[in-house]
Amino acid sequence: MKSNFPKLRLRQLDAALARWRHADLPPCPPSGWIRAIRDGLGMSATYLAGRLGVATSTVTRLEQSEAEEIISVATQRRDADALGCELRYALVPRQSLEATLEARATALALEQMAAINHTMALEAQATSPAAREEQTRALVEALRAGSSRALWKTDRRDR
Numbered sequence: 001m002k003s004n005f006p007k008l009r010l011r012q013l014d015a016a017l018a019r020w021r022h023a024d025l026p027p028c029p030p031s032g033w034i035r036a037i038r039d040g041l042g043m044s045a046t047y048l049a050g051r052l053g054v055a056t057s058t059v060t061r062l063e064q065s066e067a068e069e070i071i072s073v074a075t076q077r078r079d080a081d082a083l084g085c086e087l088r089y090a091l092v093p094r095q096s097l098e099a100t101l102e103a104r105a106t107a108l109a110l111e112q113m114a115a116i117n118h119t120m121a122l123e124a125q126a127t128s129p130a131a132r133e134e135q136t137r138a139l140v141e142a143l144r145a146g147s148s149r150a151l152w153k154t155d156r157r158d159r
Helices: 005-021 033-041 045-052 056-067 073-082 097-122 129-145 148-152
Strands: none
Touching: 005 097, 033 056, 033 073, 045 056, 045 073, 056 073, 097 129, 097 148
């Protein structure tokens, strides 16, 4: 019997991420969060540098690297701590993971069905649109019933 743990984990992760996906999170300020919070606190770059144990010019470079989106998460976490903040980091899918898997299975099924339908049409054995849709839906269900990892395996065309 196949374990339901992967599906349970998927549902739990989707539920947790849904809160973030639907949250009205503020956009990152153009100067970055470090500079915006430091300025909001009225804290000088020199004072922050002292808390971090670095030169003032390093704080300027850190703020610039955050604004350019090239700062590391570890550096941002250290800077947040020095500002009395907590870094919260998350990848938030644009749609649910379930919807992403459904879309991937559908894309694969359509790709497979296109090749089959082309061959059948060449042999004058084309099926009706309703029959093709039913076959595609059955293939999507078969793909979804299998391993989610199989949906992401590359084939020769992806190399």
